[in-house]
Amino acid sequence: MSEYILLRHRTIPDLNQLEVYRQHDGFEAFRKVVTTLQPDEVIELVKASGLRGRGGAGFPTGLKWAFTDKKAWPHYVVANADESEPGTFKDREIMEKNPYQFLEGVAIAAYAVQAKAAYIYLRGEFWHIAAGLDQKIAEMEAAGLLGEKLFDSDYRLRIYTHLGAGAYICGEETAMLESLEGKLGQPRLRPPFPPSFGLYGKPTVVNNVETLSNVPMIIQKGAQWYRSFGTEKSPGTKIFCLSGRVYRPGNYELPLGTTFRDLIYTHGGGVPGDHKVKAIMAAGASSSLIVATEEALDTPMDYESVPRLGAQLGSASVIVIDDTVNIDWVLYKTLHFFSHESCGKCTPCREGTFWMRHIIDRIHSDQSSAEDVQLLGDVASQIKGKCLCALGEFSIEAVLSGLERFDGDFNARVTNGRGEELAHG
Amino acid sequence: MLAEKYTDEIVTILNKYPPDQKRSAVMPLLYLAQREQGYVTRQSLNEIAAILEITPTEVASIVGFYSLYYDQPGGKYRFQVCNDLPCALRGADEFLEKLCENLGIKVGETTSDGLVTVEAVMCLAGCDRAPMFQVQSGEGLAYYENQTVESTLQLIDDLKKRNPQS
Numbered sequence: 001m002s003e004y005i006l007l008r009h010r011t012i013p014d015l016n017q018l019e020v021y022r023q024h025d026g027f028e029a030f031r032k033v034v035t036t037l038q039p040d041e042v043i044e045l046v047k048a049s050g051l052r053g054r055g056g057a058g059f060p061t062g063l064k065w066a067f068t069d070k071k072a073w074p075h076y077v078v079a080n081a082d083e084s085e086p087g088t089f090k091d092r093e094i095m096e097k098n099p100y101q102f103l104e105g106v107a108i109a110a111y112a113v114q115a116k117a118a119y120i121y122l123r124g125e126f127w128h129i130a131a132g133l134d135q136k137i138a139e140m141e142a143a144g145l146l147g148e149k150l151f152d153s154d155y156r157l158r159i160y161t162h163l164g165a166g167a168y169i170c171g172e173e174t175a176m177l178e179s180l181e182g183k184l185g186q187p188r189l190r191p192p193f194p195p196s197f198g199l200y201g202k203p204t205v206v207n208n209v210e211t212l213s214n215v216p217m218i219i220q221k222g223a224q225w226y227r228s229f230g231t232e233k234s235p236g237t238k239i240f241c242l243s244g245r246v247y248r249p250g251n252y253e254l255p256l257g258t259t260f261r262d263l264i265y266t267h268g269g270g271v272p273g274d275h276k277v278k279a280i281m282a283a284g285a286s287s288s289l290i291v292a293t294e295e296a297l298d299t300p301m302d303y304e305s306v307p308r309l310g311a312q313l314g315s316a317s318v319i320v321i322d323d324t325v326n327i328d329w330v331l332y333k334t335l336h337f338f339s340h341e342s343c344g345k346c347t348p349c350r351e352g353t354f355w356m357r358h359i360i361d362r363i364h365s366d367q368s369s370a371e372d373v374q375l376l377g378d379v380a381s382q383i384k385g386k387c388l389c390a391l392g393e394f395s396i397e398a399v400l401s402g403l404e405r406f407d408g409d410f411n412a413r414v415t416n417g418r419g420e421e422l423a424h425g
Numbered sequence: 426m427l428a429e430k431y432t433d434e435i436v437t438i439l440n441k442y443p444p445d446q447k448r449s450a451v452m453p454l455l456y457l458a459q460r461e462q463g464y465v466t467r468q469s470l471n472e473i474a475a476i477l478e479i480t481p482t483e484v485a486s487i488v489g490f491y492s493l494y495y496d497q498p499g500g501k502y503r504f505q506v507c508n509d510l511p512c513a514l515r516g517a518d519e520f521l522e523k524l525c526e527n528l529g530i531k532v533g534e535t536t537s538d539g540l541v542t543v544e545a546v547m548c549l550a551g552c553d554r555a556p557m558f559q560v561q562s563g564e565g566l567a568y569y570e571n572q573t574v575e576s577t578l579q580l581i582d583d584l585k586k587r588n589p590q591s
Contacts, residue, residue, distance in 0.1 A: 086509040086548040124456075124493040125549050125559055127566035160441040165452055165491030168547065182448035182477070184490045200446055241552065243511035249553035285510055285548075319511050319552075333510040337547055343490075 005217050005229070005237050006210065007253045009097040018139050021100040027145055029219035030107050034151045042112040046215065048223035050235035055080055055171070055208030056283060056314040058234075058303045061215075067195035068113045069203040076204040077110045077118040078180065078194075079212055082164055082171040084123050086337060087284035087317030090239040090251050091209035095122075095129045098213070099136050103159065105212030107146070108219060110157050113205050117158050121176050124165040133161050168341035172389045173206040175343065186345040187389035210239055230256035234302035241284075242268045244320035245275065257305070261297040264320055275322040279406070282306055283314025285334045286394035288401035289327065310401065327406040328413050331376075331399055332364045338395035349392030352383035356399060363413055373410045377403050427472050431457055435476065447477050451487055455494055460563055464495035492546070493561070500535040500542035502584055503561040504577075508545045511552035520556035521545060523574045528581070540588060541581055 009015040012024055021027075033042050047062030068075055079102075083091040094102050110118045122130045137159050140146045148156045167185045169175045174188035177199050198204020214236060218226045227235045234256035240263055243249045247269030254263065260280060264270065271277055281287035282301065288311040290296050299305050306313040321330060339353035359376045362368040380396040380403075387393055403410060428435065434457060442449040451473065458469035465488050474481040488494040506524070508517040521532060525543055528536055535542040551557040554570035558577075569580065 083550050084548055087511045087552050088548075089550040089552055092550050123550070124491070125566060125568075128568070131565075162441070162449075163452060163456065165455070165487075166493035166546075167491050179452070180449060181446065182451040182479075182487070184486060200443065243552035243555075244514040249515075251553070281510075317552075319514070321514070325514070330510060333513055337509055340547055 003229075004253055005226075006094060006101070006213050006239055007098065007251065008101065015098055016096075016100070016136075018100060018136070018143065025220060026100055026216075027104055029216040030104050030111070030145070031151050033108055033111050033219060034153050034155050039112050039114055042108065042219070045223055046112070046218060049214075049218045049226040050223070050233075051211065051214055051218060051226070052234065052303060053208055054210035054214075054238065054315070056085070056286070056312075058313070061207065061211055064195065064207070065109065065112050065205055067193070068205060069196040072196070072203050074117070074202055075113045075115040076199040076202055077106060077113065077115045078173075078176065078199060078204055078206045079106050079118065079120040080171065080173065080176060080206055080208045081120050081122040081126065081129075082176060083126075083209070084168040084171050085284035085286060085315055085317055086334075087243050087281065087319045088241050088315050089243075090241050090315075090317075092126065092129065093239075093251050094209055094213050095126070095133060099133055100140075101216055102209055102213045103133070103136060103140065105215040106159055107157060108215045109205055109207060109212055110159075111155060113203070114155075115205070116156055117160070119180060119199070120159065120161045121170070121180055122161060122163055123170070124163050127163065130161045130163050137161070167343070168337075169343040169389075169391055172391065175389070176206065177204065184343070186343045187391075189388060231300070231302050231304070233304050238301075238316050240301065241315075241317040242320070243317070245271050245277075245322040245325075246320050247272055256302040257300040259298050259300055260292075260318070263301065263318060264297070268320070271320065271322050273322075273324075275324055277320055278323040278325060279321040279327065279330070281319040281321070281398065282316065283312050284317035284319065285337055286314060286390075286397055287311055287319070288397045289321075289330070289405060290401075291405050311397075326413070327402045327409040328360065328363055331402050332360050334398045335360045335395065338391065342391060342395070346386075346388040346392070348383045348386040349388070349395065352379055352392060353395050355379050356383075356395070363410065366413065368414050370411075370414050373403065373414055427454070427458055427461070427469055428476065430461075439476075448479055451477055451479070451484060452491070455484070455487065459494060460565075462498075463501065463563060464498050500540055501562060501588065502541050504541055504543045504558050504581075505546040505549070505561060506543065506558040507547065507549045507551065507555065509548045509552075511548075512555035512557065515552075515555035517556045520572070520574060520577075524577055527574060527578055538585075540585060 014020045043065045051061040052058045164170045170179045170185040175185040179185035194204040230236045240252045252267045277292035280290040290309045335357045339357040342353045344350045380399040438453045454473045474484045506521045556572045557570040
């Protein structure tokens, strides 16, 4: 990639130092919005860029900001740094290596909705990152970039970090707000949505770290420049987290619309041992399993193309599964994850993930019959569309697609007992 | 008592949140308590409840819900190995099994000297550098990535030397 928007630290050494960041026009975008733009003008600019939420849902960011209820105050901004989806490790790199660009994005979002306080909710495991951000925030305060009367205006802003404590569900925005309020991280019934009823019942913008990190560059270089990357409906670049069976796993910032083949083979170096890609999960453990046909490999990774494969791009956490892996083992892994992480608030998810885990344990340990495979599909279908939040829906994506698209793996399991011994069989 | 030992830190934490939303401080205060004793004691639970003007039951529910809080003492160092799907595709299950075998414990158990507890945990956002784990202790949280059983046993040896009394 010739030009980075987000992972600029890869070409600019020491970008995590305030002085260096400022030498590269750091905080000029924040200065520009506070001193020359009305909050609504900032929102219009972000709308025009076509930026969509990078946490998974792909919702237009400017529109989300515009929904903030102007009749109720104060407003809050909460940055979602809970990064807990298996297969996702991009926000971590941004916050570790390019923290000021992220913090500037938080500050601009706060100005756009006239929030005077912003919280960064980090997963508890990011203890060291939170400590780093606290230090950066203190430096910004000392440099007059946060605090009272910013850039001689009447605008004031404080940013605070807040650590979660190991709960995947807190990545769901309303669960995150509950957690930030000191309660159990369980999702709220929506509507009302956070832009009208968020933190402490006040209008709140919740954005992912990667989303916010795009904003300073959009302000600086303009919406048209941003739209020169990616596709018409999915503008910009995206950090693709590549993991699983590839030679070079890692973060790759590429224009939206890059193909799976390009990511896996050109950037990732292909599959070790000359094995074939069997399945792809494009959105971490929450993904449907994509059958890795030639056509699938040539599909552009953007918000409009991936659904054609019966899947979603989500957070673009691409897990590569090769032909030595049995799909029932994949479900064994994802279902153990989701049953552990179900928050327990709504019955279909709490009970459904529990029973799916029991059934897959039976299948995986060769103590099952064909009826169990049928039962697994039945339980999954009954969860569909009945949950308070997306976690329950996520838990069945791999199950339903796996049973449908890789039925051979399950049939072999139940008819041949132990069957052929696969690497993870 | 937390309030006496960490007066300034508690004030800093409370100042992060609006004065009428003190309850928001429950998670950072629990971390503070846990840093002190390795787990949340009954006494600190009551103390946090008093500071925030909520019931001890409400504080206990937070400890129970979130997996990084403990209500029981464990090893001085908790080795938490991710064996979710992406890490398992890079050998995390085999790593975990061999590590435990070498230490003579099962997953979830603590070595006889009380130094190390090995646990399997959910995704830690280090999928590209598996096998990987975090070490949770009174010193905070640290990540160890691209690990082998040998490098991990070496790390445990170093910890043993630093903690001769254990």
